[in-house]
Amino acid sequence: MGIFLDAGQSRGRFWSEVTQSAAPAGSAGRALVRVPVMTAGVTEAHVLFRNVQMAFGTRVVLRDFSCAFPRSKITCILGGSGAGKTTILRLIGGLVRPQSGTIDVAGTEISHLTESQLYPVRQKLGMMFQGGAMLNSLTIFDNLAFPLREHTRLTATEITKEVHATLAAVGLADVDTLLPGQLSGGMVKRAALARALLMKPEVLLCDEPFSGLDPISVKRIEALLRRINQQMGVTVLISSHHIPSTLRMADQVVLLHEQRAVIGAPNDLRNDPDPNIAEFFNEEVRDEDLHALAGSAA
Amino acid sequence: MAFFQDLGWRVLRLIEELGRMAFFSGGILRALVTRPIRLRRFIAEIYDLGVLSLVIICVCGATVGMVLGLQGYNTLVRFGAEESLGAVVGLSLIRELGPVLTALLATGRAGSATAAEIGTMVATEQLDGLRMMSINPVHLVITPKALAMTAVMPLLTALFIVCGLGGGYVVGVVLMGIDPGSYMSSLKAAVVFRDDVAGSLLKASVFGMLVGLISTYRGYTCAPTSAGVSAATTSTVVIASVSVLLFDYVITALWGV
Amino acid sequence: MTRSPLRDFVVGLFVFAGLAAIAYLSMSIGGLSLHNDGGLKVFASFDQIGGLKPRSPVVIAGVKVGQIDSIELNQDFRARVALNLRRDLQLPSDTSASIMTSGLLGDQYIALQLGGDDRILKNGDEISITESAVILERLIGKLIHNSDVKKDE
Numbered sequence: 207m208g209i210f211l212d213a214g215q216s217r218g219r220f221w222s223e224v225t226q227s228a229a230p231a232g233s234a235g236r237a238l239v240r241v242p243v244m245t246a247g248v249t250e251a252h253v254l255f256r257n258v259q260m261a262f263g264t265r266v267v268l269r270d271f272s273c274a275f276p277r278s279k280i281t282c283i284l285g286g287s288g289a290g291k292t293t294i295l296r297l298i299g300g301l302v303r304p305q306s307g308t309i310d311v312a313g314t315e316i317s318h319l320t321e322s323q324l325y326p327v328r329q330k331l332g333m334m335f336q337g338g339a340m341l342n343s344l345t346i347f348d349n350l351a352f353p354l355r356e357h358t359r360l361t362a363t364e365i366t367k368e369v370h371a372t373l374a375a376v377g378l379a380d381v382d383t384l385l386p387g388q389l390s391g392g393m394v395k396r397a398a399l400a401r402a403l404l405m406k407p408e409v410l411l412c413d414e415p416f417s418g419l420d421p422i423s424v425k426r427i428e429a430l431l432r433r434i435n436q437q438m439g440v441t442v443l444i445s446s447h448h449i450p451s452t453l454r455m456a457d458q459v460v461l462l463h464e465q466r467a468v469i470g471a472p473n474d475l476r477n478d479p480d481p482n483i484a485e486f487f488n489e490e491v492r493d494e495d496l497h498a499l500a501g502s503a504a
Numbered sequence: 505m506a507f508f509q510d511l512g513w514r515v516l517r518l519i520e521e522l523g524r525m526a527f528f529s530g531g532i533l534r535a536l537v538t539r540p541i542r543l544r545r546f547i548a549e550i551y552d553l554g555v556l557s558l559v560i561i562c563v564c565g566a567t568v569g570m571v572l573g574l575q576g577y578n579t580l581v582r583f584g585a586e587e588s589l590g591a592v593v594g595l596s597l598i599r600e601l602g603p604v605l606t607a608l609l610a611t612g613r614a615g616s617a618t619a620a621e622i623g624t625m626v627a628t629e630q631l632d633g634l635r636m637m638s639i640n641p642v643h644l645v646i647t648p649k650a651l652a653m654t655a656v657m658p659l660l661t662a663l664f665i666v667c668g669l670g671g672g673y674v675v676g677v678v679l680m681g682i683d684p685g686s687y688m689s690s691l692k693a694a695v696v697f698r699d700d701v702a703g704s705l706l707k708a709s710v711f712g713m714l715v716g717l718i719s720t721y722r723g724y725t726c727a728p729t730s731a732g733v734s735a736a737t738t739s740t741v742v743i744a745s746v747s748v749l750l751f752d753y754v755i756t757a758l759w760g761v
Numbered sequence: 762m763t764r765s766p767l768r769d770f771v772v773g774l775f776v777f778a779g780l781a782a783i784a785y786l787s788m789s790i791g792g793l794s795l796h797n798d799g800g801l802k803v804f805a806s807f808d809q810i811g812g813l814k815p816r817s818p819v820v821i822a823g824v825k826v827g828q829i830d831s832i833e834l835n836q837d838f839r840a841r842v843a844l845n846l847r848r849d850l851q852l853p854s855d856t857s858a859s860i861m862t863s864g865l866l867g868d869q870y871i872a873l874q875l876g877g878d879d880r881i882l883k884n885g886d887e888i889s890i891t892e893s894a895v896i897l898e899r900l901i902g903k904l905i906h907n908s909d910v911k912k913d914e
Contacts, residue, residue, distance in 0.1 A: 353638075547772050550775070663779055
């Protein structure tokens with residue numbers, strides 16, 4: 207069931223199959239998972255989930271979930287709606303706490319930290335929310351300058367330079383005085399990306415960065431994320447519905463399906479013998495699929 | 505039997521909710537003494553909550569004063585005591601109608617706006633965005649609003665009362681022909697700072713704290729959907745209004761002793 | 762928050778207006794005084810003050826010249842009223858103070874009737890000639906008693 211990572215294989219194939227535990231939700235769960243052994247020469251995990259159990263009320267989202275997100279790589283988290291993609295990102299950010307299990311973010315175990323203890327950890331993270339999460343009452347410039355004004359001692363001129371440079375890097379110009387409500391969806395996402403980057407994070411969390419965008423905007427953001435990963439060495443975690451970009455850019459894919467998590471390189475998963483997994487990557491819709499979907503609609 | 509179970513459950517939930525609100529206010533108080541001081545936001549909130557409520561407060565104040573003048577005159581004239589109209593209008597406004605009506609009006613206008621604004625920020629993940637930037641949303645958003653509401657309420661109440669006195673004056677003196685000197689002197693003779701004005705300002709401050717706390721709490725804890733925001737807004741108005749009236753009784757009973 | 766000097770000004774105006782309203786209600790109407798206003802302060806003791814209250818007016822020939830500061834009970838169980846009068850008043854020391862009612866059911870006030878003495882009242886002096894308030898019930902009681910007496914005769 208478990209496969210180990212061979213030392214020396216920097217892009218190994220991780221299998222972390224989680225069994226459907228018969229134990230009730232809330233118990234520690236029985237892990238039939240071999241956690242990859244960290245040795246020198248292996249791409250270390252920047253973020254590490256161990257046996258995480260996450261439920262909202264009675265609805266269990268993650269059951270005994272373990273996963274390593276390698277440093278300076280792009281990992282895409284795929285899955286149906288409600289499968290837990292966004293939850294994983296929120297767990298990393300400490301916005302929600304797991305019922306059990308541990309989460310290591312850049313060396314710090316965060317599942318039991320209080321809000322104020324989380325702040326130094328969050329300084330290493332940048333999060334790009336699905337809706338942008340920009341403050342609606344502030345202009346774009348003020349929105350971006352906000353974290354700099356709060357946490358750094360930069361002068362106004364320096365802040366202006368930083369903000370403009372970052373806006374230019376994401377391809378936005380002349381938006382300083384606009385309010386978030388005045389921007390298009392794609393522009394808001396790029397502004398949110400810029401804001402997440404301003405504090406020079408080690409880990410960039412992107413919640414559905416491609417949702418609701420036209421194909422050109424998708425390519426733009428994809429290019430930006432790849433450039434950020436390559437040039438700045440930032441670990442990028444993306445939760446996404448968008449298969450083509452995933453296949454193009456992901457170093458590792460985490461596929462969430464009915465509380466099981468399947469982890470591996472995109473091409474490996476795409477050609478996986480398990481039809482449920484391979485199906486996910488197949489974009490064609492066949493008549494049999496439609497009938498099956500109609501039958502299983504619940 | 506099920507009725508009592510339900511009732512018991514509701515009471516427990518209510519106590520739980522009060523406990524959560526206590527923690528919430530603790531968070532606000534702690535944020536008050538934490539730097540940085542958000543002066544600019546505080547001033548902006550005073551504008552949103554106070555200045556933008558001025559029109560409704562002053563218009564309603566004047567109208568209420570006019571109604572008091574009319575009703576008061578019609579009643580007093582039967583006893584030949586119409587010269588005391590100033591006292592009647594003044595005491596009613598200062599002791600009760602000023603603080604309570606101002607608080608209710610402010611709840612409807614400013615309180616619901618606050619709950620809706622904060623609720624929308626929750627629903628659009630703006631507060632989560634702040635947390636991810638290591639900024640405490642209570643410190644940045646909630647505390648200035650709650651503090652501004654507390655500060656603004658006595659000011660609005662005073663303006664309401666002054667407009668009301670003016671309205672009563674217009675009706676009594678201008679329309680009904682009472683001697684202006686009598687209106688003012690009966691007003692001044694009847695109103696005592698310690699019992700009436702100070703109590704009124706105390707009530708206004710307490711009401712301001714109540715409305716500020718309730719509106720920010722309901723917004724902060726609302727479900728992150730548009731239905732949740734709307735529920736937060738309406739429940740703010742209901743809960744704040746009832747609380748204002750309850751506390752009005754308590755303060756009146758304690759202060760008037 | 763975008764900087765807006767206009768908004769800051771409006772807020773300042775609002776706060777000023779509110780504080781001014783509070784001050785007006787407190788001092789002008791509520792009678793809070795922040796300083797000793799240097800009026801002529803004299804005292805008068807009465808057996809019965811009726812409905813007299815602090816801030817009730819003090820009147821000479823129908824014109825208001827001051828107000829009551831406070832009312833206390835002295836050792837003889839009479840009511841000692843502190844009058845706060847206009848500073849420039851020259852009142853003979855045998856001035857009398859009576860408690861009157863404005864109208865039949867109106868508020869009560871103190872009316873001063875000047876005497877003829879050469880000596881002038883100073884701060885802290887006592888008005889010795891006082892006339893207590895008329896209590897309506899006593900008056901009616903007297904009337905009934907008198908009519909009974911008449912009947913008996």
